[in-house]
Amino acid sequence: KAGVTQTPRYLIKTRGQQVTLSCSPISGHRSVSWYQQTPGQGLQFLFEYFSETQRNKGNFPGRFSGRQFSNSRSEMNVSTLELGDSALYLCASSPSGYRTDTQYFGPGTRLTVL
Amino acid sequence: DAKTTQPPSMDCAEGRAANLPCNHSTISGNEYVYWYRQIHSQGPQYIIHGLKNNETNEMASLIITEDRKSSTLILPHATLRDTAVYYCIVRVGDTDKLIFGTGTRLQVFP
Numbered sequence: 001k002a003g004v005t006q007t008p009r010y011l012i013k014t015r016g017q018q019v020t021l022s023c024s025p026i027s028g029h030r031s032v033s034w035y036q037q038t039p040g041q042g043l044q045f046l047f048e049y050f051s052e053t054q055r056n057k058g059n060f061p062g063r064f065s066g067r068q069f070s071n072s073r074s075e076m077n078v079s080t081l082e083l084g085d086s087a088l089y090l091c092a093s094s095p096s097g098y099r100t101d102t103q104y105f106g107p108g109t110r111l112t113v114l
Numbered sequence: 115d116a117k118t119t120q121p122p123s124m125d126c127a128e129g130r131a132a133n134l135p136c137n138h139s140t141i142s143g144n145e146y147v148y149w150y151r152q153i154h155s156q157g158p159q160y161i162i163h164g165l166k167n168n169e170t171n172e173m174a175s176l177i178i179t180e181d182r183k184s185s186t187l188i189l190p191h192a193t194l195r196d197t198a199v200y201y202c203i204v205r206v207g208d209t210d211k212l213i214f215g216t217g218t219r220l221q222v223f224p
Contacts, residue, residue, distance in 0.1 A: 033210040
């Protein structure tokens with residue numbers, strides 16, 4: 001099976017712009033989660049989607065949003081970019097999010113905000 | 115907040131066993147312990163998970179104490195490619211929300 005794929009892999013934006021990142025989960029996986037990784041804060045949970053519904057949300061401002069499509073693919077959007085949004089954005093998928101379901105991570109999208 | 119405590123760094127000689135400890139003293143009876151590792155700037159890689167019994171797979175072994183308040187990840191024959199940050203995570207509930215702590219940076223040296 002193909003792994004979790006994320007596009008684009010690298011992105012450079014300027015402050016005030018918005019950005020959309022895409023994640024394709026492993027085939028058959030219905031739960032998709034997003035994480036932000038920065039040197040200062042480490043790996044932080046952003047949100048989780050299951051069957052097109054947001055099931056969990058981390059402690060991030062409303063500028064961070066996401067959605068999931070009927071084929072389980074997911075996108076996350078960051079509006080009005082700030083310098084502090086520069087980070088590695090990771091997507092992970094699992095079959096259903098059950099406690100024994102293993103999450104598999106994609107390679108990430110490296111976002112740089114200038 | 116992370117429910118686990120790990121040493122910030124450890125060293126291990128190539129070919130020797132690497133034993134990475136994790137404390138999770140507030141773990142509940144139905145919460146699983148998961149281990150992931152992250153090699154520089156790549157996505158975290160799943161290693162192993164367990165509830166209360168010891169577990170082994172092709173990558174590692176997981177030893178959970180009887181009271182479940184701590185566990186140890188064992189890489190039986192460490193190689194240079196095992197150099198990474200290792201995260202011990204307590205999985206809370208039936209969601210994919212993982213709370214990562216700061217992990218243990220394992221350095222394997224020749």
